[in-house]
Amino acid sequence: MDYSSEVLRRFDLPPGAGELPDGTRGVVRGEAEDRSLGIWVRFDVRVQEGLIRAVRFRLFGCPHAIAAAGLIAEGLEGQPARSLSCLDLRKVASDLDLPAEKYGKLLRIEDALLACWRALGAARD
Amino acid sequence: MDYSSEVLRRFDLPPGAGELPDGTRGVVRGEAEDRSLGIWVRFDVRVQEGLIRAVRFRLFGCPHAIAAAGLIAEGLEGQPARSLSCLDLRKVASDLDLPAEKYGKLLRIEDALLACWRALGAARD
């Protein structure tokens, strides 16, 4: 397997890896998994005043998935909360130069963020 | 093909190779050949007072045949003439450590000497 330098960099030092203190105000958690693809991912997102202030993740999976989660987490910080529901996966794939067989895992990462988005809605409701 | 040191020595410097001056008194010539075995051999023998005084040979053939002709020629010098008719081929084969597939050529060498013996008889008659 050849890895793009961006994947290698983010795999070595995954920015955004971790958790947000449980029960903190504005923190939601979203999770997704696919055993057949070998991925589990969980995001903690803190939203304040409609803006994403912090994103942390835990992940079991391949280097591409780790890099993608890290890239997405970084990109979301400072964005409006609705960004959680409209990720540009194509851009992620191209920034990381992902091989096609890894796209399925991107969709699970999206699922986890959508779960955060829904959790946010639920919190608002 | 492995050659015994005796064959190698006699092949390099075949003693007795050559001819005896034609028409000299007491010189007889005997020849034999076998195309299928790839051998032609000719002996010139000088006999005086019943003793073999000189033996020379010409030969087309393999190293074993050359060595055998040389060994026989050398051994005959000084022997009574009838030695021409009673060679000890077994001893030649063993002195030279000849492989069995070469024995046929020994028989042709014997033939050439028998021809000398017969020529000698004819000369006496």
Added chain:
Amino acid sequence: MSERPLYLDNAATTAVDPAVIEAMIACLGSGGRFENPSSAHPGGASARRLVEAARERIAERVNASPGDIVFTSGATESNNLAILGAFDADERPNRHFVTTRIEHHSVLDTARALEARGIDLTYLDCDAEGVVTPQQVLDAVTDATVLVSIMHVNNEIGVIQDIEAIAQICATRQVRLHVDAAQSAGKIPLDLGGWGVDLCSLTAHKAHGPKGIGALYVADDVVLTPQLHGGEQERGLRAGTLATHQIVGMGKTFELARPDRDGPRLANLRDRLWKGLERIDGVRLNGCADRAAPHILNVCFPGIDGESLRLALADIAVSAGSACASDIPEPSHVLSSLGLSDALAQSSLRLSVGRFTEPADTERAVERIGTEVARLRTLAAGAPAWCSN
């Protein structure tokens, strides 16, 4: 950092011993014995003598006669020649082959080629520790069995099969036994003559010799059909110009290969690795501690994605399964045979030590692996149970 690179992949291949390199160089250039060993001239004869001396050394190390050793291009070719050669030489209409599910691909793919020709096959399963029992062989053999092929040391998990007992059973049933001993030389004593093995594949490059040279031991009374046509070299069993430098290199390799001396040293290094890794939470040994070759350690790290584990340790030379595996390896057929799930098979590593491994290397490896496993486990903290099964 100019630390020497960490090489723990000696089951894939090894660095050639300096004494072997020297012996090889002496057969290459103008000043050396470069002539064709089949040539009749004195240079050819000298090269031939070197080839025959190498054959004698190899034979001696495996308790065989020099005439039983046929040089090939490696154990892959030896395995092909042994198996296809034995079947091609047997003209019975119903023929049967017995092997195991944990053989090297060069045996398994050859078995598949036999199957395609309509030959009957029995694949023996191993137990959860990788062991195949002599009783299994006895149960599998039929009157139609032409050959049993069982490896000596498994290249992934290092399990040693009881070849002596299996050979006895094959002898009783009058069935030929082929042994793939690519991983054995220098690590485990090989007593081919004493055990009554019929065919045995050897290679030089797993024992600090050159790649691209191997041998097949063919016992005196075994009839084989050659698989490479074109010359009377090697008793007519293997055509092709003899590669003097390779053969001489293999001879020197076997001369230097001393299980009595090297085995314990390697086992000590392997044990140091295991002592260190054992401390990692959840880690498991793949294979059988009681029947372990001294140079191979196969370890599973549950809860770590295999591809991430490999990339995290990409700078150190260890192996996931066998070296011929592609980038994202299929889960190893050997680990699957032990009953490991695909995920656990993928999160396993093979570490293999050699003559040039130092104790300090094992410590560095343990540290690096420990660090990366911890990092990836932290990253995956909270993952569901299936990630560790």
Added chain:
Amino acid sequence: MSERPLYLDNAATTAVDPAVIEAMIACLGSGGRFENPSSAHPGGASARRLVEAARERIAERVNASPGDIVFTSGATESNNLAILGAFDADERPNRHFVTTRIEHHSVLDTARALEARGIDLTYLDCDAEGVVTPQQVLDAVTDATVLVSIMHVNNEIGVIQDIEAIAQICATRQVRLHVDAAQSAGKIPLDLGGWGVDLCSLTAHKAHGPKGIGALYVADDVVLTPQLHGGEQERGLRAGTLATHQIVGMGKTFELARPDRDGPRLANLRDRLWKGLERIDGVRLNGCADRAAPHILNVCFPGIDGESLRLALADIAVSAGSACASDIPEPSHVLSSLGLSDALAQSSLRLSVGRFTEPADTERAVERIGTEVARLRTLAAGAPAWCSN
């Protein structure tokens, strides 16, 4: 006498060039690129890059793409793989093979193996100078022909066949062409892509490279069935651990092999030999002066027993027929095909020059041969005519 040994047997094998030895050594020991080129770790990747660089150099020299080059253990294996592989991949019921009577044994014995499987064969005769014409190929090819196999340079008499014209005919008739070019590299330009050859066997050791490594050129659209099972190396066409040092050695060999520069130099040495030997009474050239490879001279000395000739010249490295011949060689099938009697075939010598042959060597050889021929002729003076026929 400490004269350097006279080596005029470069068609049997050659001394490895110092630059090649150096490149090989760099792939053997701990300090070098000894890793398995199939391993995923960085050392493996570096070894793989060396292998691929060697492949590129070889491809470049024969006008091919790197992807067309499959490494084997030598031209013997390449010939087997090309021919058996092409037939195994073709499932038509009636299949036909065309080759010549003057091929190397590795082609002829493989042809015999095909015959044993019931495949139809046509052996083309050569003329009295060793030439096979394109027209003969055209006449022999049928709708059932799977493959034509014709050597480029004959290893005994050095005759160069017109591969370009033969390839054209094969293309017109949509039949695959295999060329055994074991003797060509570095002496005759090979334009495999330009000529439209489908399969071509190469070897390193005839061109100052190591023994035990070769390649098969397999054009893009040619389907072959692998003959060695067990690994995905070499596009799945040839299993077995890649022998980096051997491959790198072959790469360097081909890089150094320059027909434009070496061909004329070799031809000059060959011509010096012939100029000298030509003066011997009755001497005859075996082969075709107009289609002669630069490095091979085959000469007949009528009236001399072959075995005695060989023993008389045993101290100099020349060859009677091919190197794989046994002690008392069968009369060479190539010389017999030229129409020589067994006796004349036996009293022929092959002298072959190489990169390390000096002009002085040719003079010494001429003198030694002249002396021995004269001595043996004197010994046989008076012999009947059949001794010279």
